[in-house]
Amino acid sequence: MAQAAIELIGINKSFGAVRANRDINLEVARGTIHGIVGENGAGKSTLMSILYGFYQADSGEIRVGGKPVSISTSNDAIALGIGMVHQHFMLVDNFTVLENVILGAENDALLKSSIAKARSELDRLEREYGLEVDPDAVIEELPVGLQQRVEILKALYRGAEILILDEPTGVLTPAEADHLFRILKQLKDQGKTIVLITHKLREIMAITDTVSVMRQGTMVATRVTKETTVGELAELMVGRRVLLRVEKGQSEAGAVKLSVKNLTVKDSRGVTMVDNVSFDVRGGEIVGIAGVAGNGQSELLEAISGIRHAVSGEVMLEGKPIDLTGKADPGELRDRGLAHVPEDRHHVGLVLAFEENENSILGYHDDERYLKGPFLDVDAIMADAKDKIEKYDIRPGNPRLKTANFSGGNQQKIVLAREMEQDPGVLIVGQPTRGVDVGAIEFIHKRLIAMRDQGKAVLVVSVELDEIRSLSDRILVMFAGRVVGERGPEATEGELGLLMAGVEHQEAAE
Amino acid sequence: MSTPYAKLPAWADYGLIPLINLSVAFIVAGFVVMLVGENPFRAAVILVEGAFGKGTGIAFTLFYATTFIFTGLSVAVAAHCSLFNIGTEGQAYIGGLGIALVCLSLDSVMPWWVIFPIAIVAAAAFGALWGLIPAYLQAKRGSHIVITTIMFNFIAASVMVYLLVGPLKPAGSQAPQTRNFLAGAELPKLNWIIELFGAKIRSAPLNICFLLALVMAFLIWLLIWRTRLGYEMRTYGHSPKAARYAGISETRIIITAMMISGALAGMMALNPVMGDQHNVAIDFVSGAGYVGIAVALMGRLHPVGIVLAAILFGMLYQGGAELAFEMPAISRDMIVIIQGLVILFAGALEHMFRPYIQALFASVSPKSVGMQAVNGKGA
Numbered sequence A: 001m002a003q004a005a006i007e008l009i010g011i012n013k014s015f016g017a018v019r020a021n022r023d024i025n026l027e028v029a030r031g032t033i034h035g036i037v038g039e040n041g042a043g044k045s046t047l048m049s050i051l052y053g054f055y056q057a058d059s060g061e062i063r064v065g066g067k068p069v070s071i072s073t074s075n076d077a078i079a080l081g082i083g084m085v086h087q088h089f090m091l092v093d094n095f096t097v098l099e100n101v102i103l104g105a106e107n108d109a110l111l112k113s114s115i116a117k118a119r120s121e122l123d124r125l126e127r128e129y130g131l132e133v134d135p136d137a138v139i140e141e142l143p144v145g146l147q148q149r150v151e152i153l154k155a156l157y158r159g160a161e162i163l164i165l166d167e168p169t170g171v172l173t174p175a176e177a178d179h180l181f182r183i184l185k186q187l188k189d190q191g192k193t194i195v196l197i198t199h200k201l202r203e204i205m206a207i208t209d210t211v212s213v214m215r216q217g218t219m220v221a222t223r224v225t226k227e228t229t230v231g232e233l234a235e236l237m238v239g240r241r242v243l244l245r246v247e248k249g250q251s252e253a254g255a256v257k258l259s260v261k262n263l264t265v266k267d268s269r270g271v272t273m274v275d276n277v278s279f280d281v282r283g284g285e286i287v288g289i290a291g292v293a294g295n296g297q298s299e300l301l302e303a304i305s306g307i308r309h310a311v312s313g314e315v316m317l318e319g320k321p322i323d324l325t326g327k328a329d330p331g332e333l334r335d336r337g338l339a340h341v342p343e344d345r346h347h348v349g350l351v352l353a354f355e356e357n358e359n360s361i362l363g364y365h366d367d368e369r370y371l372k373g374p375f376l377d378v379d380a381i382m383a384d385a386k387d388k389i390e391k392y393d394i395r396p397g398n399p400r401l402k403t404a405n406f407s408g409g410n411q412q413k414i415v416l417a418r419e420m421e422q423d424p425g426v427l428i429v430g431q432p433t434r435g436v437d438v439g440a441i442e443f444i445h446k447r448l449i450a451m452r453d454q455g456k457a458v459l460v461v462s463v464e465l466d467e468i469r470s471l472s473d474r475i476l477v478m479f480a481g482r483v484v485g486e487r488g489p490e491a492t493e494g495e496l497g498l499l500m501a502g503v504e505h506q507e508a509a510e
Numbered sequence B: 001m002s003t004p005y006a007k008l009p010a011w012a013d014y015g016l017i018p019l020i021n022l023s024v025a026f027i028v029a030g031f032v033v034m035l036v037g038e039n040p041f042r043a044a045v046i047l048v049e050g051a052f053g054k055g056t057g058i059a060f061t062l063f064y065a066t067t068f069i070f071t072g073l074s075v076a077v078a079a080h081c082s083l084f085n086i087g088t089e090g091q092a093y094i095g096g097l098g099i100a101l102v103c104l105s106l107d108s109v110m111p112w113w114v115i116f117p118i119a120i121v122a123a124a125a126f127g128a129l130w131g132l133i134p135a136y137l138q139a140k141r142g143s144h145i146v147i148t149t150i151m152f153n154f155i156a157a158s159v160m161v162y163l164l165v166g167p168l169k170p171a172g173s174q175a176p177q178t179r180n181f182l183a184g185a186e187l188p189k190l191n192w193i194i195e196l197f198g199a200k201i202r203s204a205p206l207n208i209c210f211l212l213a214l215v216m217a218f219l220i221w222l223l224i225w226r227t228r229l230g231y232e233m234r235t236y237g238h239s240p241k242a243a244r245y246a247g248i249s250e251t252r253i254i255i256t257a258m259m260i261s262g263a264l265a266g267m268m269a270l271n272p273v274m275g276d277q278h279n280v281a282i283d284f285v286s287g288a289g290y291v292g293i294a295v296a297l298m299g300r301l302h303p304v305g306i307v308l309a310a311i312l313f314g315m316l317y318q319g320g321a322e323l324a325f326e327m328p329a330i331s332r333d334m335i336v337i338i339q340g341l342v343i344l345f346a347g348a349l350e351h352m353f354r355p356y357i358q359a360l361f362a363s364v365s366p367k368s369v370g371m372q373a374v375n376g377k378g379a
């Protein structure tokens, strides 16, 4: 084996009673791409945070390039040539690319000379690694894929030899993800070492050289990627066989529960985001909306759930119209049996600063069950939260823990538990399994199918084609705000892919 | 990982850090005292003795603290809903108007225990009304609450000047203030409580508003953490998008929060007006509303913290007055500087020392840098 770029030896880290990392050993060879997979809450982010100096290990040793080092701040990590691309980008939105790249690394008192130097350096990096971005573009105007490239450039500009990426593709479209992987391969060819955390086992198979599996804080296995399979990895992660595609019976579609007619939605700048869309969802079926992110799916969901104003059209919930002026009361829609799992769980579906139990009533906080007059019935809320934790296996099972301290997959389970346990007639779900591990995906998919089998109408929006194909009874494809096709669950990936790219649509238009 | 620094244990967060901030404020203040040629240690002794040394001092300290509890709670309630209410000053001033109207019309016919509840309602209602207008403008028109509340402070001041030199001034009087209230509008003093502990009190304005302030602190705790309304305010305060999703009306929650905030500000006026001066005079709020901002920040928006911070500021006011009296080189303005330093270090620069303390904790005992014990299954 080539010389190790990083060695972690006997790393332990606890948060109170939660042992996030126990006796972890990990060795990553120089010039390779190493994947880390594991369930939500397995401790992957914690381990990388220790390497990057955000957290201190309780015990254990870190070696970089063979030498024992101590990393107590991210500056130490940067000095050792370790760079990190965060899941939630840490860029200044109204700065340009160039300004963001040099932020914190300005080395002259006068900005002007360092800017000139930085520009040529940035130019070199961009050319060398195929990371084209306009250095003068303002961050907030760039799509996420490019923002991520800026994060990578930032790390390289600081001289990173080892690059850590924590779930980098969660927010990317498939094309953007492909481009990212080409960049990563190029970086590897230039001798950089890359650690990639992801829940998408396919990505692991496609790009990594070696892969480690974590489970409940321990490192359970390391494999050479070529010698393993998706099935084996999934099994190692969860400790049992995982169904990568959940079985489901024939749907028995009943009456129409949700009906959308000629819906048109514009964004705040007046750009049409949803363009004359019509479809029905019947009780007992799952309708999936496929499409590349940004083709109007988010706006569609928001309009249906009463959060966003629609320009024209009609939405009927169980035969009665929904107020589309943007003034609809989401509380009233909930009473009428509409449950909504929003795409953006961090800002919309959850209040991260709240305790878990407080989030488990969000939106239902005016329900009598949780109240005693004007007061919150703390005991009832707690009992209810514990009940959901039990049923949905939310970990750690502590309803008093701050929601921000749950791992991504468990946060998603908190939202799903809340919405599904209300026994709604219609459930709309945006990106049900973004950032969620394979075991939890199986669980969530089973739950959604169980809802369907109870005769509920389920509308799922997802950018993951696999997910759409395995869940849906009918698939609608959105492109540029329109529904450009409807297919059955037997549709092939290629067929859907073409629709998503708008190919057929354009031909038809000509 | 969005937090670049790990968490500190609760005792360090709520005890150690404020203590360090406060010490630094006093050290810097000490240098200022040295600069004018006085002995900073003697100054510190005079300050603390002035505030807590004698019964009278304690009574004055608590009297000032009462005022700051009200204004601190007022700022905190709005802040939980992410509204920066700078208008506490004006709301308190207008609250005084409500009290004046009640007292001037009823003081000759009723005893204090009838007038007091009516005056509480009037003070709260007038303050709430003064908070309502900026709230409405923010909720419906998007006018920023910071700007409108500042403007409303000026409007309140002008209105009160007009009334106090005009309609509310007794004929023939030269002073811009109402006539003195009769016994019916004078609140009982609480000095006997301090005298129970054996201290002597000459004359001090500590009155039952102090107890009212403590009751309000408890009620606000209940409101914020134990009621549906408080839950909605906090949801909106942390994330307007989540509030929208949860069906919480933005207009309603902004207006409600600002009215509660205004009501608390208005109630502040009870303390100086009915408890001490027995009239409404020009400028009687004299900056207590702004001090409320510092008190709320320093008290971490929690009623218990606010009561403690209010007592600290009460001490600075009372001890500061003694200091200005005892040390001629130290003027009233110097006291304001010291108060400003406390606000600077405890409020504005609250997080200045945090990273160092965290690094220290991390190197001494990494285990302590995490969340409080979690009794989950582990993961």
Ligand SMILES: Nc1ncnc2c1ncn2[C@@H]1O[C@H](COP(=O)(O)OP(=O)(O)OP(=O)(O)O)[C@@H](O)[C@H]1O
Pocket: A015, A018, A019, A020, A038, A039, A040, A041, A042, A043, A044, A045, A046, A047, A395, A396, A405, A406, A407, A408, A409, A410, A435, A437, B370, B371, B378, B379
């Ligand atoms: N600051 C914290 N305080 C308390 N517990 C924490 C904290 N950070 C993480 N944890 C807990 O430590 C465990 C490991 O979390 P970590 O974020 O490392 O998981 P992960 O493997 O990255 O999960 P995911 O795939 O969902 O991102 C979880 O149980 C989590 O709740």
Ligand SMILES: [Mg+2]
Pocket: A044, A045, A046, A166, A407, A408
């Ligand atoms: Mg993670």
